Amino acid sequence: MDLDRIEQLLAKYWDCETTLEEEKELGQFFNSESVPAKWQSIAPLFRYYEDERKNGSLDGLFDEQVLAQIEAKQEEPAGGKGKIIRLFYDMAKVAAVALILVTAGYFVREEYLNKKDKVDPYIADTFEDPKEAFEETKKALMLISKNFNKGRKEVEKVGVFNEAQEKIKETEAL
Amino acid sequence: MSLEQFKTRVLPVKDKLYRFALRFLKDEDDARDVVQEVLIKVWNKREGMDQLENMEAWCMRITRNVSLDRLKSKHSKYTDPMKEGFDISSGESETPYRTAEMSDMMKNIGSFIEALPEKQRQVIQLRDVEGYSYKEISDILEIDMNQVKVNLFRARKAVKESLLNINAYGLG
Known part of the structure; x- marks a missing residue:
């Protein structure tokens, strides 16, 4: 191999100007046996790369x-x-x-x-006979009136106070 | 896409996906799970795949997303970057011309690259190990093409300096 060419390629390599083919060439050169003494320090690098390529591989079992x-x-x-x-x-x-x-x-x-089928007792009629209905209604109204009167009696008591208050107001106005 | 096409076009990419996932997760079993998940995902989306211009980059991007999701879901567990899997000196990769000194240096380089900022580490992995073009890397990482170049430049510069340091002082 032309040593001048390797020298050139190496310089290009450090400047990152080599092509992939040129890098391959360098790799081949440094992995061969006849590396001149002046490049003994660089050869391990390319051998390291070569080794990396060879070592890290998966077995057939993986496939x-x-x-x-x-x-x-x-x-x-x-x-x-x-x-x-x-x-x-x-x-x-x-x-x-x-x-x-x-x-x-x-x-x-x-x-x-x-x-829909069920009868709503609050809307539909409950009594057939009008008289009976009248009696029932009367009973209901009487109940209401009784309770109402009971309530009014109580309110009348309050009315006494009201009257008294008004009398006081009148005397004050005089 | 038929199963046959899947076998010939997608399955051979698995090692690249695996290494990429390993970069994120730093755990072989996790990376394996991720690749499996990615391949199933790819299979489920196989109908739209014929329109893709670059299937491999697309798979890588899915791998990245799945890996990041997985990292997020268990961010508490962070293992030592220099765990197994990066122990280069052991295993069948031993070749006659490789001296002990050489593998020592390679180990140093490995741990140095591990220590690079995340973006630079990813870019250098995609470019120098997997051999992707700038365009593909920008697709995979979903960053600008200039960002890819800048990150690669910085990463290579850092690596170069570290190589010179190792050489000059015997330090990593």
Whole structure:
């Protein structure tokens, strides 16, 4: 190998101006046996790089593991079949939602109809006979009037105070 | 993308992904897990992959993101950067012409590069170890092309100085 050329390449290498091919050339040169003494200190660097390339590698077992995983993956969702299955799942989702809505609707309707059939005692008539109804109403009104009168008696007592107060005010005004 | 294409185009990249993940995580098992996760991710996204201009850089970028996520999720655990995996002197990489002194120096270089700022370390890894172009590195790290160059320049300069120091004083 041309030593001048190596010298040149090395200078370019330190300046980061070498191409990948030139760097490969340098690597080959320094990994060969005949490295001149003046470059003995630089050779280990390129040998180190070479070693790094050789040492850090994965064994064949690794390939097998990865390929086994990939094959396992490949089997489950294989192409067109996967699409059909996915479509089926989507349809199932839609169907499930529809089913829920229909059932809910059914129960709501049931509830509504039940309520409609039942008689509301506050709105519908309770007595058939008008006389009976009259008596019942009278009874109810009497109850109200009785309680009302009871209340008025109490209020009359308060009225006494009121009168007294007004009298005082009158005397004060005089 | 078929499984065959996956095997021929994606799987061979695994070692690069692994080394890159290892740079972040500094744990071999974690890095292995990350690469596995990345490959599964790539497989899941295989439909859009034919439009990608650079699949490898894309994989690297995913690796970076997954690694960073993993780091975030367990940031408390930070292991010593000089753990196993960087012990260059051992293993079958021993070649006849490699002297003990040489491997010592390589170890020093390794720990020096480990100690570089994160960006510089990543850039030098991607460029000098994995051999990516500037454009690819800027894609992978999602930084500006100039940033890539600046970081690489600084990293190489630092490495050069450290090499001279090792040589002059025998210190790392």
